[in-house]
Amino acid sequence: MPINEGDAVLIRTSIILAIFIKDIRQYYGKAPTISWGLLFPATLIVLLGYYGAGLGSYRVIPSLLGITLLFSGTSMTHVAMGFDKASGGIETLIHSPIHPVELLIAKIMGGVIFGLLGVSIGTAILWGLYGSLQAINPVFLWIGIIFGSIIFSLLGLLISSVLDVIQAVMVLNALRFLMIFLGGMLPKELLPEIVQPLAYILPISYVNDLIRYGIYNLFDYVDPISATIIAVIYTIVLLLIVYRVIDKCFNP
């Protein structure tokens, strides 16, 4: 019996949700997800939130939220894709009647939700350390958080799609630690001149700027509209690259 368009959309959506729920059940409780995605940023927040207050809360709080998004988003998608590949489970997905885009959406959803969970925990800790946090420009704050979680989820997905689990964690950590130092925790004037251009390439600089503008009406690198445009460009470029990589898995 032919399926009408509404039913077809419902079936496609339920397939995406099935993959997303499977990933939550299987990977949210995994040691690398918890330790790199939640415990490490939480520890960093407690440490730098408490001892880094001298840098100024306008610098510390947005950077810590950005770093939390970075670690939470990348960890979840890295584990979800890396372990699916390592266990052979990806074969089941490849040989099922699903489109690469559906797999891409399901995997990103897992990373974004985990990123939001990490940011919520981070915000709660910062609340405890600094008292209540008020957003002056909540729209830009949310743009920063949403795009940050998408960009970092895509980054984790990209690296774990092309490398095996161990190699991916090494490359991811190299990138993540680079972003901790260059991505806005320190004012760009304090960075050595030679690495300043690198800070402009890293997406975390713009995510942090959006969050900073959202909470404090201040920015470090570019104005919030430009930061939004750059975040959109990052998202589109990463989406296209990750789609290409996943499509290659489906059709080598």
Next chain:
Amino acid sequence: MIDQEIKDTDNNVIIVRNLSKKYGQVQALKNVSFNVKRGELFSLLGPNGAGKTTLLRAITGSLRIPRGKVFIEGYDVSKHKIRIKEITGFVSENHMLFPEIKVIDNLLFVSKLHGLDSSKARERIMELAELLGFKDFLYRKYDKLSKGFKRRVDIASALIHSPRILILDEPTGGLDLHSSITLREIISELIRNGVTIVMATHYIAEAMNISNRVLILVNGEVKNIGEPSELRKMLSKTLSIEINVDDIKSDLVKVVNEMGGIIRSNKIIVLELKIDEVANKLNELLQYLSQRNIMIRGISVKELTWEEVYLMLTGLKCPYYKNRKCYSCPLMREMQF
């Protein structure tokens, strides 16, 4: 929509035409063409690296096809990938389910990927667990199962949406004898239930004993296609005859050598004769033995083993005989060592 040009499929559910695939400089498939009929067990036989897995992936729509065409039930595989995955089931040579999830949850997940609703999926899972004999393991984690039971669950996951075509890549690879036999019985049962099966294997006896037809693939090229009995007949034009005698005299060696035979272990005459010359030459030799009062202790006609058929068909060298330089090897003249 079914592609018009191959609508009349003459009961061929899979049609492969001039399929070629390259990985970098390696030509994985070279101009491969064949058909698979509805309800048959069609085996792809070939050594490791022959291109069997590449060919299976091309059939299931999980491979970009740069040259050639594959049609399944009239659908062009490169244009209807999702549809192809709806009507086929695939079992990889490696286990392909999620190790830390219970068997039933793995199967429920796969059924959701096929858009089945939960109650229908549970019914189907029970049916398959009964058929494939893993009902007692439904609530165990997948990675706690033995290889044999993992393979049964893999097959169940490929059958969850009741596909008409099942693609198996080395299904008995790494399994013990008992599990392999059980799995072959399961495959035969599926054929009886009307499922068309395409199976890649490098176990010759397995392919020859349970398949309706066999395709022999070497270095990405089709060497032969046919029913197992046809393939054997094709090579049975030569017989190896062994005559065990009580004494070998020096002039006998000369006579045997003139007939193209050899003497083995000082008492066994080994002759390789074409079927149409067996009567004359054997008669000649027996008369000679009788004149010389040489007692015959036994005569045996050796039929080619499946391994020998396989080596002849693939043109591969036999490492065992090659090293031993054993002149009793019936392949000696066919293969250039």
